[in-house]
Amino acid sequence: MPATPRRGRSLVTVSSVSQLSGAPILRKEDAALLSGRGRYADDLPVPAGTLHAHVIRSPHAHADIASIDASRALAQPGVWAVVTGADVKALSDPFLIALKAPVHQWSLAVERVRYVGEPVALVVADSRYVAEDAAELVRIEYAERPAVVDPLKARKSTAPLLHADTKSNEISVRQFSYGDTGAAFAAADARVRMVTDYPRLSFTPMECYVVVAQYKPTDGSYDVLANFQGPFSTHPVMAKALRVPGTKFRVRIPPDSGGSFGIKLSVFPYMVLAAIAARITGRPVKWVEDRIEHLVAASTGPNRITEIEAAITREGRILALKLDQLEDYGAYLRAPMPGPLYRMHGSVTGAYDIPNVDVTNRVVLTNKMPASLIRGFGGPQLYLAIERLVQRIACELKLDPLEIIRRNLIPTEKFPYRTAAGALYDSGDYARAIDTTVGDGRLAELKRRRDEARAAGRYYGIGFACVVEPGMSNMGYLSTLLTADARERAGPKNGAVSMATVNIDPLGAVSVTADVTVQGQGHETVLSQIVADELGLLPDDIAVTLEIDTAKDPWSIAAGTYSCRFTPGTAVAAQMAARQVRDKLAGIAAKQLNTLPDDIEFAGGAVRSRRNPDNAMPFGRVAGTAHWSPVMLPEGMAPSLRETGVWSPQELEPPTSDDRINTSLTYGFVFDMCGVEIDPSTYQVRVDRYVSMHDAGRILNPLIADGQIYGAFAQGIAAALYEEFVSDDNGNFLAGTFADYLVPTVSEIPKVELLHQETPSPLTPLGAKGLAEGNCMSVPACVANAVADALDVKDISLPITPRRIHALLEGAERPPPATAAARAPELAPAKDGRNLRGQGSFEIAASPAEVWRALLDPERLKTTIPGCHELQQTGAHDYRAQVSLGVGPVRGKFDATVSLSDLVEEQSGRIGGGLTGPLGEASGSGTLRLTPTETGTRLDYDYAVTIGGKVAAVGGRMLDGAAAIIIRQFFERLSRGLNPQVAAPGEAGPRVWLRALRAKLGGRP
Amino acid sequence: MRRVDRSQRATISITLNGRQVSAEAEPRMLLSDFLRHSLGATGTHVGCEHGVCGCCTVLIDGAAVRSCLTLAVQAEGKAVTTVESLAGADGRLNALQQAFKNNHALQCGFCTPGILMSFTDFLGRNPTPSEAEIVEVLSGHLCRCTGYAGIVAAVLEVSGSKDNAEKRSV
């Protein structure tokens, strides 16, 4: 359960506060959002005549698209178009990527699919319901190819190539060397090495993607509304793909967004897809992603395998580090990937003073969903490796991990500190932050609890994690991916621009716009605080509008909300804009008040002389002069009261010729400490105590700052203990619903104690750094360290689930004892798969002979099989059928084949077959035995089914449940058919036989 | 429940936040879509359409239900209450809403309408719940932004049980 937050902090509702920045002012955003008056993308009105789109996705991880037949779908009333890869190839170019590599991605699969869930066609129709119905009539034939899912296998020369023109799936390898790592390793007393593996996961905003696109044939321009988050460096990527200049690709972003966490960058391919559909149909086209699509195919953080090794002294001083980081980006490299691999490059030595470091960075492609930004991007992967290593060093030297941390920490007097790889850490006092955290008896209490637990034979461990949290990325960091020569040829990339505009109207009302996209942080409130401070007004006097229109608003490629750029970036630009306006107003007022501009101050809604405060004018009156009497302005002053602040810090230099890069402008610090206990019977990790210390420089609004930290903390816990995108070896995605992908509820989030320290950044005028990502980086490492301490083990895989703990404690899982289910027939070597097995029995009040006849009668079968529309006999005991099936939220039509074999009259038989449809496929077989009883016949059945495609993503729980329901329905219908007067008898076993049939059914996504 | 043929559209009438309204719907139309797209009541959100996230929670005859798991026809003739009903006509927040604001219990606000409606139902029946009971109700909702801390604090505040809860949790 979460802590009751903000102990002892009184909230400010603002009537007058002398300094608004830094005060915990309640959010301006809240009233509308609490009243159902948010304006999220799907709430906005669309133009008359808007069509609705549905995406058809690949059920295969790797296959050639042999044919697409959309004729039946197009014949449906209300269907306007079925857009395919051929259309997309004709009307657009592949998206630009950061590497020169023949890895081409369009907004729909062209000729080949490379991951389950990849968009293959777009059905556009009058309504969403019509589009979804029509999608089931589109016939797509695939020729499957072998898939490769494990990045270590993917980089082997024998692995199937995802992109034919690449030489290897490992499309980039870069080696960096800073200092003299070789000498340091030769001189070291010892080496400590380990491998960490960070999984795939996402933070799944509650609102999915929404796009509304329009095309204007008269000038060939596109207008796209989407809940896109930036970075706007992707805007040129989209415009280029559509073969238009940026001015003909207008992007509008709604005023509210239901969360993003990095994920809404990846709506961009769909923005291009909807734009193409609008062009083809000549109508506006709207697409709203559903949750299953989101989980299967929206975005994920990349999984990373890191080999890390330290050269150390006997005392635990780290002399040098070597890291080999292999990151799996899935099927395509989307702009601006591989960001996570390079965003932390300058900080690769974390919070430690390590002068020598070698880094190898590898980018690997596999048959999985493309990876992209998620909150903390690059940080969680890096800190899991570094912080686990530090804990390991302590274990090997039999020292306290906190001691190792302290001996290696960057000393306070060394700030500003230049890291080995080139980052300029602006400020910090790491040692003091740690002292404060462990002080006040906090660590002593943890140790006492650990001792007690261990004395009682329980598993209890303590973990620590230190994180340097970057804020405001250098737009040139990604170019570190290229060699110095290639960078030279491409032209240097660097810097990051932030923009905000302050406008004052004829009545003196103040409005603000800025280059951030709303995601729920509270930017509106913070910007109003900053501007109100400068102009002597109150936050309620400042109207902030944060919808973006690229055709009208100032923006740069850095615009958007990501990598903590708001506080070090846009907030500064807003202050600059406010000061520019203020200086003008001071000039105007000085003239009218007969004083000098230096003597003018802004306070309490008035503009007045500092020396003689009675010599004053109302703020609105001064502003009005600029509008109503421009002729009276001081000489040389331009009349407008609209000023844009542009902030472009000089510290964000391009990579040096020896590959050193200052990856970000500000560097905050997070220190986490926790105690965990592991339940010996459920193998569950329970976080007993958690303390998180943040130094993010100056805090602009403590209420909002703590909110960001609580949110990131919950996501860190999710990554540590719950969330993972799982694919099987064939690339089937197995986490397609919220029943399979475990987002923690309130019951899973432990209490956390937050501490703060403020070491202002000298590099930004507000002194503020980013703080919203730190706990996504620190919590997985901290919890893993605590679990390692509790169990005294070295290798910890995330998420730390009960199954994994069980394996650590009890060794690898033994196969389950033979049960009836295990007797089910062996599966044919199915290509994909989630396997369902089961067995059961059912009683029917009819003789075996009657039941047997009913089962072999096609007419009767047709009415007995749930969801069956058509059934044709194709052989003595072979049938072809069309069935509609649904599992949970997934529903669709399938073509089924069924054959009966090994028939022993009135006694037993075997049923086999397959289902294929737009939502996936299934194949399997089962046996059925009939035994006469006193009241009729008992049917015993067992089955084994393999399911692939979207249906597989629905997950075991739902599939098992669905199979049981379908089987029960089958027998009930069979029974009812034989005994129309009798109520359906109860089911004796959990599953059905026919499910072989149904199996497919099972697959009835 | 009224029976409507699968192929037909029917006029569905409900009392939405005290006002009689009606619109046409196919039998398969979800109540969440009906509210949002047919009636324009977009305050109710859809986060999963499979009954897990709780974003779409509304009250039917006073009881909280998932509108994504309810067909529009099932609400025929009933009183449906949504987040739009909570604030006063002058826009003034009610006590529960104000407590959410005071405790920073929302960020993006997408999950918030569903959570407000669940607690509107729950607090109506149980005005002074324990923290454990609040957590129990809240565990039927997913929020990705807040980490839930502020939401629990908000409900404790509005139900007047905050002081007790603080005492209990020490």
Ligand code: FES
């Ligand atoms: S949308 Fe209804 S529970 Fe998620």
Ligand code: FES
């Ligand atoms: S406030 Fe964003 S999901 Fe709850």
